[in-house]
Amino acid sequence: MSRLQVVSGKGGTGKTTVAAALALALASEGKRTLLIEVEGRQGIAQLFETEALPYEERKIATAPGGGEVYALAIDAEQALLDYLQMFYKLGGAGRALRKIGAIDFATTIAPGLRDVLLTGKACEAVRRKDKKGAFLYDHVVMDAPPTGRITRFLNVNDEMAGLAKIGPIHNQAQAVMRVLKSPETAVHLVTLLEEMPVQETADGIAELRAAGLPVGRVIVNMVRPELLDAAELDLAGTVPHTAVARALSSAGLGGARRGGHAERLVDPLLTQAAEYAERHALEQEQRAVLDELGLRVDELPLLAEDMDLAGLNELATELRKQGLS
Numbered sequence: 001m002s003r004l005q006v007v008s009g010k011g012g013t014g015k016t017t018v019a020a021a022l023a024l025a026l027a028s029e030g031k032r033t034l035l036i037e038v039e040g041r042q043g044i045a046q047l048f049e050t051e052a053l054p055y056e057e058r059k060i061a062t063a064p065g066g067g068e069v070y071a072l073a074i075d076a077e078q079a080l081l082d083y084l085q086m087f088y089k090l091g092g093a094g095r096a097l098r099k100i101g102a103i104d105f106a107t108t109i110a111p112g113l114r115d116v117l118l119t120g121k122a123c124e125a126v127r128r129k130d131k132k133g134a135f136l137y138d139h140v141v142m143d144a145p146p147t148g149r150i151t152r153f154l155n156v157n158d159e160m161a162g163l164a165k166i167g168p169i170h171n172q173a174q175a176v177m178r179v180l181k182s183p184e185t186a187v188h189l190v191t192l193l194e195e196m197p198v199q200e201t202a203d204g205i206a207e208l209r210a211a212g213l214p215v216g217r218v219i220v221n222m223v224r225p226e227l228l229d230a231a232e233l234d235l236a237g238t239v240p241h242t243a244v245a246r247a248l249s250s251a252g253l254g255g256a257r258r259g260g261h262a263e264r265l266v267d268p269l270l271t272q273a274a275e276y277a278e279r280h281a282l283e284q285e286q287r288a289v290l291d292e293l294g295l296r297v298d299e300l301p302l303l304a305e306d307m308d309l310a311g312l313n314e315l316a317t318e319l320r321k322q323g324l325s
Contacts, residue, residue: 009190027067186216
Protein backbone atom coordinates (compact mmCIF):
# COMPACT_ATOMS: atom_id res chain seq x y z
CA MET A 1 0.00 0.00 0.00
CA SER A 2 1.46 3.37 -1.02
CA ARG A 3 2.37 5.58 1.90
CA LEU A 4 1.54 8.86 0.14
CA GLN A 5 -2.06 8.93 -1.07
CA VAL A 6 -2.79 11.96 -3.27
CA VAL A 7 -6.48 12.72 -3.87
CA SER A 8 -7.55 14.97 -6.75
CA GLY A 9 -10.74 15.50 -8.72
CA LYS A 10 -12.81 18.01 -10.63
CA GLY A 11 -14.33 20.74 -8.49
CA GLY A 12 -17.65 19.68 -7.03
CA THR A 13 -16.90 15.96 -6.95
CA GLY A 14 -16.18 15.95 -3.21
CA LYS A 15 -12.43 15.27 -3.32
CA THR A 16 -11.83 16.79 0.11
CA THR A 17 -14.55 14.60 1.62
CA VAL A 18 -13.06 11.52 -0.04
CA ALA A 19 -9.56 12.44 1.14
CA ALA A 20 -10.84 12.80 4.71
CA ALA A 21 -12.71 9.47 4.55
CA LEU A 22 -9.62 7.77 3.10
CA ALA A 23 -7.48 9.12 5.94
CA LEU A 24 -9.94 7.69 8.46
CA ALA A 25 -10.02 4.35 6.66
CA LEU A 26 -6.22 4.12 6.51
CA ALA A 27 -5.91 5.01 10.18
CA SER A 28 -7.97 2.02 11.30
CA GLU A 29 -6.45 -0.82 13.30
CA GLY A 30 -3.98 1.31 15.21
CA LYS A 31 -2.39 3.10 12.25
CA ARG A 32 -1.41 6.77 12.24
CA THR A 33 -2.35 8.94 9.25
CA LEU A 34 -1.53 12.54 8.39
CA LEU A 35 -4.15 14.39 6.33
CA ILE A 36 -2.68 17.38 4.47
CA GLU A 37 -4.48 20.36 2.95
CA VAL A 38 -2.62 22.49 0.40
CA GLU A 39 -5.23 24.92 -0.95
CA GLY A 40 -5.84 27.03 2.15
CA ARG A 41 -9.62 26.46 2.20
CA GLN A 42 -9.80 24.87 5.69
CA GLY A 43 -12.11 22.22 4.26
CA ILE A 44 -10.64 19.55 6.55
CA ALA A 45 -11.41 21.58 9.67
CA GLN A 46 -15.03 21.99 8.55
CA LEU A 47 -15.48 18.28 7.87
CA PHE A 48 -14.04 17.25 11.23
CA GLU A 49 -15.99 20.01 12.99
CA THR A 50 -12.91 21.55 14.54
CA GLU A 51 -11.31 24.99 14.62
CA ALA A 52 -9.19 26.25 11.71
CA LEU A 53 -6.00 24.24 11.32
CA PRO A 54 -2.74 26.03 12.13
CA TYR A 55 0.59 25.33 10.46
CA GLU A 56 1.29 22.40 12.73
CA GLU A 57 0.34 18.74 12.81
CA ARG A 58 -2.65 18.30 15.08
CA LYS A 59 -4.65 15.22 16.04
CA ILE A 60 -8.24 15.63 14.83
CA ALA A 61 -9.82 12.17 15.06
CA THR A 62 -9.54 8.63 16.40
CA ALA A 63 -10.30 5.86 13.93
CA PRO A 64 -11.71 2.38 14.65
CA GLY A 65 -9.17 0.14 16.36
CA GLY A 66 -7.42 3.06 18.03
CA GLY A 67 -5.80 4.59 14.95
CA GLU A 68 -5.21 8.33 14.81
CA VAL A 69 -5.74 10.99 12.17
CA TYR A 70 -3.56 14.08 12.30
CA ALA A 71 -4.07 17.07 10.02
CA LEU A 72 -1.90 19.85 8.63
CA ALA A 73 -2.84 22.88 6.57
CA ILE A 74 0.40 23.74 4.77
CA ASP A 75 1.11 27.44 4.55
CA ALA A 76 3.50 28.26 1.70
CA GLU A 77 5.11 31.18 3.53
CA GLN A 78 5.80 29.10 6.63
CA ALA A 79 7.05 26.25 4.45
CA LEU A 80 9.50 28.62 2.78
CA LEU A 81 10.77 29.76 6.18
CA ASP A 82 11.27 26.11 7.13
CA TYR A 83 13.12 25.55 3.87
CA LEU A 84 15.39 28.58 4.38
CA GLN A 85 16.17 27.48 7.93
CA MET A 86 16.82 23.87 6.87
CA PHE A 87 19.25 24.66 4.06
CA TYR A 88 20.57 28.13 4.83
CA LYS A 89 20.21 28.42 8.65
CA LEU A 90 18.70 31.91 8.36
CA GLY A 91 16.93 31.78 11.74
CA GLY A 92 15.88 35.30 12.76
CA ALA A 93 16.84 36.66 9.34
CA GLY A 94 14.09 34.52 7.80
CA ARG A 95 11.51 35.96 10.19
CA ALA A 96 12.73 39.46 9.32
CA LEU A 97 12.24 38.68 5.62
CA ARG A 98 8.66 37.68 6.34
CA LYS A 99 8.05 40.83 8.35
CA ILE A 100 8.98 43.06 5.42
CA GLY A 101 6.88 40.99 3.01
CA ALA A 102 9.74 39.30 1.14
CA ILE A 103 8.43 35.79 1.82
CA ASP A 104 4.95 36.57 0.51
CA PHE A 105 6.52 38.28 -2.50
CA ALA A 106 8.71 35.23 -3.25
CA THR A 107 5.84 32.71 -3.06
CA THR A 108 3.67 34.93 -5.26
CA ILE A 109 6.14 36.03 -7.92
CA ALA A 110 7.76 32.62 -8.57
CA PRO A 111 5.10 30.59 -10.42
CA GLY A 112 6.20 27.13 -9.29
CA LEU A 113 7.79 27.92 -5.94
CA ARG A 114 4.55 27.57 -3.97
CA ASP A 115 3.92 24.09 -5.40
CA VAL A 116 7.54 23.09 -4.74
CA LEU A 117 7.13 24.03 -1.09
CA LEU A 118 3.76 22.28 -0.71
CA THR A 119 4.85 19.00 -2.28
CA GLY A 120 8.18 19.16 -0.48
CA LYS A 121 6.50 19.46 2.91
CA ALA A 122 4.23 16.49 2.15
CA CYS A 123 7.14 14.32 1.06
CA GLU A 124 9.12 15.32 4.16
CA ALA A 125 6.22 14.00 6.28
CA VAL A 126 6.28 10.74 4.31
CA ARG A 127 10.02 10.25 4.95
CA ARG A 128 10.08 11.43 8.57
CA LYS A 129 11.08 8.87 11.21
CA ASP A 130 10.95 8.74 14.98
CA LYS A 131 13.89 8.16 17.31
CA LYS A 132 13.59 4.39 16.87
CA GLY A 133 13.89 4.67 13.09
CA ALA A 134 10.24 3.86 12.35
CA PHE A 135 8.14 6.06 10.09
CA LEU A 136 6.24 8.61 12.15
CA TYR A 137 3.14 8.21 9.95
CA ASP A 138 1.94 4.98 8.37
CA HIS A 139 0.22 6.98 5.64
CA VAL A 140 0.04 10.57 4.42
CA VAL A 141 -3.09 11.64 2.54
CA MET A 142 -2.96 14.86 0.53
CA ASP A 143 -6.10 16.76 -0.44
CA ALA A 144 -4.51 18.00 -3.66
CA PRO A 145 -5.46 20.64 -6.27
CA PRO A 146 -8.16 19.80 -8.86
CA THR A 147 -7.60 17.43 -11.76
CA GLY A 148 -6.95 20.23 -14.24
CA ARG A 149 -3.66 21.13 -12.57
CA ILE A 150 -2.70 18.06 -10.57
CA THR A 151 0.02 16.89 -13.00
CA ARG A 152 1.78 20.25 -13.09
CA PHE A 153 1.45 20.54 -9.31
CA LEU A 154 3.11 17.17 -8.69
CA ASN A 155 5.65 17.47 -11.50
CA VAL A 156 6.89 20.98 -10.63
CA ASN A 157 9.94 19.59 -8.83
CA ASP A 158 11.08 17.94 -12.06
CA GLU A 159 11.05 21.37 -13.68
CA MET A 160 12.81 22.92 -10.69
CA ALA A 161 15.54 20.25 -10.73
CA GLY A 162 16.13 21.07 -14.40
CA LEU A 163 16.42 24.80 -13.71
CA ALA A 164 18.72 24.45 -10.70
CA LYS A 165 21.47 22.09 -11.86
CA ILE A 166 23.33 21.90 -8.55
CA GLY A 167 22.94 22.88 -4.92
CA PRO A 168 20.27 22.31 -2.22
CA ILE A 169 17.34 23.32 -4.43
CA HIS A 170 18.34 20.75 -7.05
CA ASN A 171 18.91 18.06 -4.42
CA GLN A 172 15.62 18.79 -2.64
CA ALA A 173 13.66 18.72 -5.90
CA GLN A 174 15.20 15.39 -6.87
CA ALA A 175 14.43 13.92 -3.44
CA VAL A 176 10.80 14.97 -3.73
CA MET A 177 10.44 13.49 -7.21
CA ARG A 178 11.96 10.22 -6.03
CA VAL A 179 9.01 9.93 -3.63
CA LEU A 180 6.33 11.18 -6.04
CA LYS A 181 7.37 8.89 -8.90
CA SER A 182 7.89 5.80 -6.76
CA PRO A 183 5.55 3.02 -5.57
CA GLU A 184 5.38 4.97 -2.29
CA THR A 185 2.87 7.29 -4.01
CA ALA A 186 -0.56 6.74 -5.55
CA VAL A 187 -2.65 9.49 -7.17
CA HIS A 188 -6.38 8.83 -6.91
CA LEU A 189 -8.96 10.74 -8.93
CA VAL A 190 -12.47 11.43 -7.64
CA THR A 191 -15.33 11.73 -10.10
CA LEU A 192 -19.10 11.59 -10.45
CA LEU A 193 -21.09 9.47 -12.90
CA GLU A 194 -21.49 12.49 -15.16
CA GLU A 195 -19.96 13.21 -18.55
CA MET A 196 -17.78 16.23 -17.72
CA PRO A 197 -16.18 14.87 -14.52
CA VAL A 198 -15.56 11.49 -16.16
CA GLN A 199 -13.95 13.11 -19.21
CA GLU A 200 -11.77 15.32 -17.01
CA THR A 201 -10.78 12.22 -15.05
CA ALA A 202 -9.77 10.40 -18.24
CA ASP A 203 -7.75 13.43 -19.39
CA GLY A 204 -6.09 13.72 -15.98
CA ILE A 205 -5.09 10.06 -15.97
CA ALA A 206 -3.55 10.42 -19.44
CA GLU A 207 -1.53 13.45 -18.27
CA LEU A 208 -0.35 11.72 -15.09
CA ARG A 209 0.75 8.65 -17.04
CA ALA A 210 2.58 10.77 -19.60
CA ALA A 211 4.48 12.49 -16.78
CA GLY A 212 5.45 9.16 -15.23
CA LEU A 213 3.39 9.77 -12.08
CA PRO A 214 1.78 6.73 -10.40
CA VAL A 215 -1.98 6.59 -10.89
CA GLY A 216 -3.90 4.80 -8.14
CA ARG A 217 -7.63 4.27 -8.46
CA VAL A 218 -10.75 6.09 -9.59
CA ILE A 219 -13.23 6.81 -6.80
CA VAL A 220 -16.78 7.49 -7.96
CA ASN A 221 -18.44 9.65 -5.33
CA MET A 222 -22.11 10.36 -4.52
CA VAL A 223 -23.48 7.30 -6.32
CA ARG A 224 -27.28 7.14 -6.18
CA PRO A 225 -28.85 3.85 -5.09
CA GLU A 226 -30.32 1.63 -7.79
CA LEU A 227 -34.10 1.69 -7.33
CA LEU A 228 -35.11 -0.54 -10.25
CA ASP A 229 -33.49 -3.63 -11.73
CA ALA A 230 -33.13 -4.22 -15.49
CA ALA A 231 -36.55 -5.89 -15.86
CA GLU A 232 -38.27 -3.11 -13.94
CA LEU A 233 -36.54 -0.48 -16.07
CA ASP A 234 -37.87 -2.13 -19.22
CA LEU A 235 -41.34 -2.33 -17.70
CA ALA A 236 -41.27 1.34 -16.71
CA GLY A 237 -41.14 2.34 -20.36
CA THR A 238 -43.90 0.04 -21.58
CA VAL A 239 -46.46 -0.40 -18.78
CA PRO A 240 -49.95 0.86 -19.78
CA HIS A 241 -51.33 3.95 -18.08
CA THR A 242 -54.47 2.08 -16.98
CA ALA A 243 -52.49 -0.78 -15.45
CA VAL A 244 -50.62 1.64 -13.21
CA ALA A 245 -53.88 3.27 -12.15
CA ARG A 246 -55.37 -0.12 -11.25
CA ALA A 247 -52.24 -1.07 -9.26
CA LEU A 248 -52.42 2.17 -7.31
CA SER A 249 -56.09 1.65 -6.66
CA SER A 250 -55.54 -1.89 -5.39
CA ALA A 251 -52.89 -0.50 -3.03
CA GLY A 252 -55.57 1.72 -1.47
CA LEU A 253 -54.53 4.98 -3.14
CA GLY A 254 -57.93 5.86 -4.54
CA GLY A 255 -60.23 4.60 -7.25
CA ALA A 256 -58.97 3.93 -10.74
CA ARG A 257 -61.83 5.84 -12.36
CA ARG A 258 -60.87 8.74 -14.60
CA GLY A 259 -60.11 11.79 -12.49
CA GLY A 260 -59.69 9.77 -9.31
CA HIS A 261 -56.72 10.09 -6.95
CA ALA A 262 -54.94 7.06 -8.39
CA GLU A 263 -55.50 8.35 -11.91
CA ARG A 264 -53.91 11.69 -11.02
CA LEU A 265 -50.79 9.95 -9.65
CA VAL A 266 -50.08 7.97 -12.80
CA ASP A 267 -48.52 10.65 -15.01
CA PRO A 268 -46.12 12.01 -12.32
CA LEU A 269 -45.02 8.46 -11.46
CA LEU A 270 -44.42 7.47 -15.07
CA THR A 271 -42.53 10.72 -15.69
CA GLN A 272 -40.34 10.07 -12.66
CA ALA A 273 -39.71 6.50 -13.81
CA ALA A 274 -38.73 7.72 -17.29
CA GLU A 275 -36.34 10.30 -15.82
CA TYR A 276 -34.77 7.64 -13.58
CA ALA A 277 -34.36 5.27 -16.55
CA GLU A 278 -32.68 8.01 -18.58
CA ARG A 279 -30.29 8.93 -15.76
CA HIS A 280 -29.53 5.26 -15.13
CA ALA A 281 -28.63 4.76 -18.80
CA LEU A 282 -26.32 7.79 -18.76
CA GLU A 283 -24.62 6.56 -15.58
CA GLN A 284 -24.06 3.15 -17.16
CA GLU A 285 -22.43 4.86 -20.15
CA GLN A 286 -20.03 6.67 -17.82
CA ARG A 287 -19.23 3.44 -15.97
CA ALA A 288 -18.27 1.92 -19.33
CA VAL A 289 -15.92 4.87 -20.01
CA LEU A 290 -14.28 4.42 -16.60
CA ASP A 291 -13.89 0.67 -17.15
CA GLU A 292 -11.90 1.39 -20.31
CA LEU A 293 -9.28 3.29 -18.28
CA GLY A 294 -7.91 0.02 -16.95
CA LEU A 295 -7.89 1.13 -13.32
CA ARG A 296 -9.59 -0.05 -10.18
CA VAL A 297 -12.87 1.79 -9.69
CA ASP A 298 -14.50 2.16 -6.27
CA GLU A 299 -17.91 3.69 -5.61
CA LEU A 300 -19.09 5.67 -2.59
CA PRO A 301 -22.79 6.23 -1.89
CA LEU A 302 -24.67 9.50 -1.95
CA LEU A 303 -25.52 10.24 1.67
CA ALA A 304 -28.90 11.72 2.46
CA GLU A 305 -27.72 14.29 4.99
CA ASP A 306 -25.10 17.03 4.86
CA MET A 307 -21.62 15.67 5.46
CA ASP A 308 -20.57 15.39 9.10
CA LEU A 309 -18.32 13.13 11.17
CA ALA A 310 -20.89 10.33 11.11
CA GLY A 311 -21.03 10.57 7.33
CA LEU A 312 -17.22 10.54 7.06
CA ASN A 313 -17.07 7.40 9.17
CA GLU A 314 -19.73 5.80 6.97
CA LEU A 315 -17.66 6.53 3.85
CA ALA A 316 -14.49 5.32 5.59
CA THR A 317 -16.24 2.05 6.45
CA GLU A 318 -17.29 1.66 2.81
CA LEU A 319 -13.70 2.22 1.66
CA ARG A 320 -12.45 -0.41 4.09
CA LYS A 321 -15.06 -2.88 2.81
CA GLN A 322 -13.87 -2.32 -0.75
CA GLY A 323 -10.25 -2.83 0.28
CA LEU A 324 -7.45 -0.34 0.78
CA SER A 325 -4.60 -2.26 -0.87
